[in-house]
Amino acid sequence: xxxxxxxxxxxxxxxxxxxxxxxxxxxxxxxxxxxxxxxxxxxxxxxxxxxxxxxxxxxxxxxxxxxxxxxxxxxxxxxxxxxxxxxxxxxxxxxxxxxxxxxxxxxxxxxxxxxxxxxxxxxxxxxxxxxxxxxxxxxxxxxxxxxxxxxxxxxxxxxxxxxxxxxxxxxxxxxxxxxxxxxxxxxxxxxxxxxxxxxxxxxxxxxxxxxxxxxxxxxxxxxxxxxxxxxxxxxxxxxxxxxxxxxxxxxxxxxxxxxxxxxxxxxxxxxxxxxxxxxxxxxxxxxxxxxxxxxxxxxxxxxxxxxxxxxxxxxxxxxxxxxxxxxxxxxxxxxxxxxxxxxxxxxxxxxxx
Ligand code: F6P
Numbered sequence: 370x371x372x373x374x375x376x377x378x379x380x381x382x383x384x385x386x387x388x389x390x391x392x393x394x395x396x397x398x399x400x401x402x403x404x405x406x407x408x409x410x411x412x413x414x415x416x417x418x419x420x421x422x423x424x425x426x427x428x429x430x431x432x433x434x435x436x437x438x439x440x441x442x443x444x445x446x447x448x449x450x451x452x453x454x455x456x457x458x459x460x461x462x463x464x465x466x467x468x469x470x471x472x473x474x475x476x477x478x479x480x481x482x483x484x485x486x487x488x489x490x491x492x493x494x495x496x497x498x499x500x501x502x503x504x505x506x507x508x509x510x511x512x513x514x515x516x517x518x519x520x521x522x523x524x525x526x527x528x529x530x531x532x533x534x535x536x537x538x539x540x541x542x543x544x545x546x547x548x549x550x551x552x553x554x555x556x557x558x559x560x561x562x563x564x565x566x567x568x569x570x571x572x573x574x575x576x577x578x579x580x581x582x583x584x585x586x587x588x589x590x591x592x593x594x595x596x597x598x599x600x601x602x603x604x605x606x607x608x609x610x611x612x613x614x615x616x617x618x619x620x621x622x623x624x625x626x627x628x629x630x631x632x633x634x635x636x637x638x639x640x641x642x643x644x645x646x647x648x649x650x651x652x653x654x655x656x657x658x659x660x661x662x663x664x665x666x667x668x669x670x671x672x673x674x675x676x677x678x679x680x681x682x683x684x685x686x687x688x689x690x691x692x693x694x695x696x697x698x699x700x701x702x703x704x705x706x707x708x709x710x711x712x713x714x715x716x717x718x719x720x721x722x
Contacts, residue, residue, distance in 0.1 A: 371401045373671050374418065374469065374477040377435040378409035378443065378485030382506045382518030383652035384660035385435040388480050390426040391664025397423050399672055404472055405436070409481070410488055411443035413465035415452065418472060430657060433650045444488055462495060469497050476676050478667045480504055483699075486679065490692055498676035500667045501692050504660075506648055509553040511698035512690055513681035517660040519556070522549065522647040526560030529643055530597060534564070541594035543585055543630070545640040547623035549647050550601045554702045556647070557601035558709070561717065567596045568718045570626065572603035573702040574709070576720025578626070582634045584718040600626060620644070662687040 375392055377385045393403045405421040406412035429436055442449065445465040449458045469477065476498030479489035482505040489499040503510050508519035526548045537544040546566075550556040554571030561569035568584050570576050585596045600623040605611055607629075614620035620642060627638040652660065659682065666680035666687045678689035702709065709719070 371475055371672075372404060372473050373401060373668075374404045374406050374413075374472070374474045375421070375437070376406035376409055376412060376477060376479060376481075377437050377439045377504075378479065378481035378488070379439060379441045380482070380505070380648065381434050381439050382504050382516075382648055383433045383521040383650065384517035384656040385437075385439075385480060385504060386426075386429040386432050387517070387652065387657045387660035388502055388504075388664040388667075389421070389436060390429050391661040392478055392668045393421050393426045394423060395665050395668035396672065401672060404474065406477065408438040409440040409443040409485070410445050410465060410492075411440050411450070412437075413468045413477075414443070414445050414448060414461050416468045416471070418468070430661075431651045433648075433652065441484070444484075446488065446491060462492065465492060466495055466497055475674075476500065476671055478502060478671060482507075483510060486692060493677060493692075499692070500670050500676055500689075501679035502663045502667050503679060503681065506549060506556065507551050507553055508555040509551065509699050509701070511700045512679055514684065515659065515682050517652070517656040517663065518648070519559075520655040520659075521650075521653045522556050523559045523563065524653055525647050525650070526556060526599075526643060527563035529641070529646075530560060530564035530566060530599060533641060534595075534597060537595040537597060541637065543596045543598065543627075543636045543638045545598045545600055545623040545627040545638060547600045547602055547620070547640070547642045549619075549643070550603055551619065552603045552699065552701070554601040554603065555700075557599050557604075558702055558712065561599035562708070562712055564599075565597070566599035566717065568598040568720060569712065570598065570600045570604040570720055571702055572601055572605060574704050574719045574721050575605065576607075578607060578629045578633055578720075580718070580722050581626070581720045582630055582636075583722075584720070585630075585634070585636060598623075598626070659687075 506522035612622040
């Protein structure tokens with residue numbers, strides 16, 4: 370009986386369960402056994418694994434999160450945590466490899482973003498074959514045209530902006546809404562476009578507060594006494610500063626920008642930070658389909674014994690690509706690209722005018 374492992378690492382995102390389900394449902398009928406590794410690579414280090422049968426993945430397709438648990442503090446090469454009740458810091462990759470051997474795993478399917486794929490790649494170099502499935506709501510991996518989770522996050526954000534629109538209009542206010550995306554502005558650009566934001570502020574396009582104020586004043590002059598400013602969490606303040614919240618994650622830049630605009634123009638402003646709401650709940654149909662396709666591709670590669678690849682969307686096709694691509698480059702918004710030009714053509718301002 371051939372045995373394979375699967376883990377989900379890094380921040381969660383809607384669609385992870387759809388991948389797990391697709392992998393299990395592909396491997397089982399072909400005589401394979403799937404082992405779920407709990408809480409990312411921590412499950413390998415701590416030997417926290419469980420067998421996943423077809424019944425274990427029943428009903429999880431529409432569920433957000435991951436039934437396996439995830440972690441972004443579980444790097445076996447730089448471990449910081451308890452092992453058998455004793456605090457340990459250092460390289461425990463040998464333990465991870467031993468767990469895989471003990472359970473007779475032919476290889477593992479690693480579902481995660483760039484950091485997680487890098488760890489999978491390093492374990493593979495030490496002898497544990499791996500196949501990657503990319504995930505992140507940020508959609509910032511060069512290796513794949515689209516990551517699952519992104520469509521869901523954009524839908525949640527555009528729905529929130531629609532709701533902010535009605536209350537902004539009633540109270541003649543300027544609403545600042547901050548969305549995730551780490552170093553890139555994909556979520557802000559797509560959600561802002563989908564929901565008709567008036568100003569979109571991105572990490573890729575430096576802005577000036579006076580230009581944002583001019584956009585708001587321009588709308589007022591046309592009788593529009595409210596505005597929506599959609600801000601990517603990675604946008605930089607005018608002096609180049611990025612804003613972090615406790616715990617080291619980005620967050621709070623929209624609040625700082627709103628404060629500056631109030632100071633500059635005496636506007637009536639309110640700020641909404643959408644936060645982890647963007648990562649929770651049920652995935653959209655698009656993300657479920659994409660996650661399922663990626664899961665099947667990864668499982669088929671594992672069954673064929675072709676390791677060292679990443680299941681990726683290229684154009685309309687899901688194909689295996691070299692795993693090194695996944696960790697190589699970040700995909701950023703092109704300030705002169707078609708999406709930004711489309712937004713500008715419809716009157717969206719980016720604060721650089
Ligand atoms: O990478 C996904 C993401 O949600 C980013 O958009 C965000 O900056 C970050 O993770 C938040 O991480 P955490 O959940 O660790 O606060």
